[in-house]
Amino acid sequence: MSTPSLDRRILALALPALGALIAEPLFVLVDSALVGHLGVAELAGLTLASTLLVTAVGLFVFLAYTTTASVGRLIGAGHPDRALRAGVDGIWLALGVGALVAAVGIAVAPWAIGLLGGPDLSPEVAAHAVTYLRTSLPGMPGMLAVLAATGVLRGLLDTRTPLVVAGIGAVVNAGLNALFIYGFGWGIGGSGAGTALVQLGMGAWLVAVVVRGTRATLGPGFSLRPSLDGVGGGLRDGFPLFLRTLTLRVAILLTVTVAATLGEIPLAAHQVVNSLWGFAAFALDALAIAAQALVGRALGAADEGEARSVLRRTLTWGAGAGLVIGAVLALLAHPLASLFTPDDVARSAAATGLYVIAVAMPLAGVVFVLDGVLIGAGDGTFLAWAGVASLVAYLPFLWIVWSHAPRGPGQEAAAVAWLWLAFAVAFMLARGIATYLRSRGSRWLVLGVR
Template sequence: MDGKKLAAISRLGQVPSTVDRQILGLAVPALGALVAEPLFVLVDSAVVGRLGTTELAGLSLASTLLVTVVGLCVFLAYATTAVVARRTGAGDRSGALQVGVDGLWLAAGLGVVLAAVALVVAPWAVGALGATGDVAGQATTYLRASAPGLPGMLVVLAATGALRGLQDTRTPLVVAGVGAAVNAVLNVVLVYGLHLGIAGSGAGTAATQLAMGVALTVVVVRGARAAGASLRPAPGGILAGVRTGTPLLLRTLSLRAAILLTVWVATSLGPVALAGHQVVNAIWGFAAFALDALAIAAQALIGHALGAGDTGLVRALLRRTLAWGVGAGAVLGVVLGGLGWWLSAAFTTDPDVRHAITVSLVVAAVLMPMAGWVFVLDGVLIGAGDGRFLAAAGMVTLVAYVPVALAVRAWAPEGWAGLAWLWAAFAGVFMLARAVTTGLRARRDTWMVTGA
């Protein structure tokens, strides 16, 4: 939109339908890219699963470790999006792309280090999860075969963050979609055609991720050259990326800790609750993609508006993106709550587990609008570069959740009722704590730091 339209929005405190289209224009492709990534694990599971139970169990352990490592490095995307969007809004496209280039160097360097560490500590890491014998051997084989792809995985995060900051979510969608298709073909060829077993699956995924990293790097480099940005790593820029990313890493650690605590409590509630939790958590995760896509749109738009120095537009965008988040959460809640019994049938035939899934999905569904509020506010504050607050708030909300989770473990009954209480604690208390902390922050103006 041009300057006159932005000024009009600021004066009126409203966002017209053109910005609604802009929100969807960013969120829908972002959603596609987010959904494409889990397909890598699904494809690997389908291919390796036909090799045998031992191989599939090994894949489960190894992929859990990889997903955790990559998930902790998501700050590479979030921090880059915020800074690139801010500089773009300030009219400094060259500086914005320089940040993108520095992010690529940081991601590549970190990826090489993590790959080397993974190759060395793979047996120990697998053993720490309790694996022994053939399962441990298969997990170690997959982890070592896929480790060389870590630089590609992290470069994809950084490049995607840079492109989101430039309000381009379509390119990451195309690369993710093509990558998922190539990964499927490559896995089949290496595992069954060349008979490489589980190592072939890991190698295929690593090669695909490296290719995706190269493809997105080419896009960012072309943009940097066109804008006159340097392609050399700037030590100051890389250190700035580390400083910006560290608080977001701490925020992510607090979220992971809450998720692990929830799994630990579910385990104590018996096999029915644990099995039901696995399904409910998976469905919640896929629903979260839609809300996360709106958060990504909020990151890019808020960062751009702050860079332009337009606080009126920031407030208007805040209200509008929150409306989208709560509305999307309400729609998802109706779908999940209404289809819970039928959704459970796709995962299990055990009537007790199905009952546990259905009841817990209703609990989660009722609280989904609040989750939409939380996800969008997270995106807004990340887009504003308010990482330090988010890190502190993450620890506060974790501290608030721990005694509630422990109370569920101590007093909730086993089976479906215990699982329902656990999801009331996680989707209710934990998300409410996040909603309150981020909501109070958003009401003030201290996070609205303008300019590049």
């Protein structure tokens, strides 16, 4: 395939995927804006509850990754029946996991909030957090079904449908939450209930799209009942990616823990930098999603040359996108920091951190794309071990920051710079070295052809 043609396919997948990735965080932003007008205690409670919810959803993102890769490979191999069977089983797995997480979460909500908030958590904030957690958790099966169904559609090279569903869901979420919170007077519980209903609706919509497409392709006689082997296989294939995601989450939590030891202002500045780092990562994740789908399709067709071509072009796009995003962050560092805090010292410290991640963005683009390529090839076991190795390699750098980073008045910017040099450069470089060396070999190509 010619380079311009491949570039068009990458962008045709990445741009709608980017829209869908950005639409989902709008749920949290809308909830924060609406709940914030109820009071400080309610907003603090939402912060604790949403942290737990986002962590849970993040840990099960493998439901999208594994279905994207497996469906893409099987379609490429000329087995649409097996591809759609894998997709249906992936959705059943998502519904089961979602129901289990919701049930356990509702039961242990007070304990989980108390553990996260610590001994100084006020009873009022804790009560609001538990209320939001318990009213929003019933939407977890829908949210995980969204991940699995989106993975199926991405494997079929359809990233537009998830974009439409995510966009409409974000709009409905805003209206429904406003009605429940203020119209019905349900308070923070109305926000959780509204979000849960929207998530269930989005899940039902995307599942219906997959079911309709499955029956149109394979006929109305195709069984939609779960296959025990298929569901078990999805869980088995997804477990390595669960571990890989867990190592990343541990690295993020440890970074926050070290940031808290640097002082109040560095911690606040870290939150600003971390928010913008996460937002910028959506664009790079969109390219990783395109790489997953295209590599899976190529290796399913046993076309190793095409898979290599996808690797080279998506790496180019990842580095280029990182360079552009980094340039924007560097140019707008101080204005962006000013949007988050009026404090001059915190603003300066945050801007320093933004300069650091601006330099690291091309590296991040390469790392994210390499992750996507190897996920598309079904190389989850390697990614799990690489995640563990990267976390172990990161710990000495975190220790250096914790023990030697400058502290005290006038040192806030330097402290933030040390912290983000450790995470955005050292940790990302460790991940990048491992995945790059893997991509230089041929083992991942063999794994993808099956």
